[in-house]
């Protein structure tokens with residue numbers, strides 16, 4: 001019992017560890033293919049593409065997995081997401097969620 005509690009606590013710690021939440025620098029490199037639409041730092045340069053900068057990691061992972069599985073479809077993103085591994089998705093999400101943005105109201 002005590003042992004399983006300790007294991008559960010360790011799992012929680014591991015889940016909260018940034019090292020296991022993807023590698024932002026690896027994601028930055030992998031994001032080269034995303035640049036033409038989503039911009040170098042996730043601020044989209046293509047008016048048809050959404051900004052990805054500072055989106056929550058969990059949201060980005062979910063959307064990319066949804067595109068990959070076909071749960072969410074888009075002529076471009078369905079093709080882009082299909083070859084991505086779980087690790088790619090984790091790294092890409094870590095990169096875009098690590099970009100800080102500032103909102104300025106007019």
Ligand code: HEC
Nearest residue numbers: 031033034036037048049050060063064074076077080092
């Ligand atoms: C040719 C343009 C293009 C490229 C390249 C591209 N995307 Fe996209 N992306 C889009 C468009 C357009 C959408 C909006 C799709 C929709 O309307 O559902 C989108 C949506 C997304 C979303 C969902 C965002 C949201 O707000 O829900 C994510 C996440 C995403 N792209 C990640 C990526 C990643 C990561 C790459 C590179 C591996 C990439 N995209 C490459 C055009 C592109």
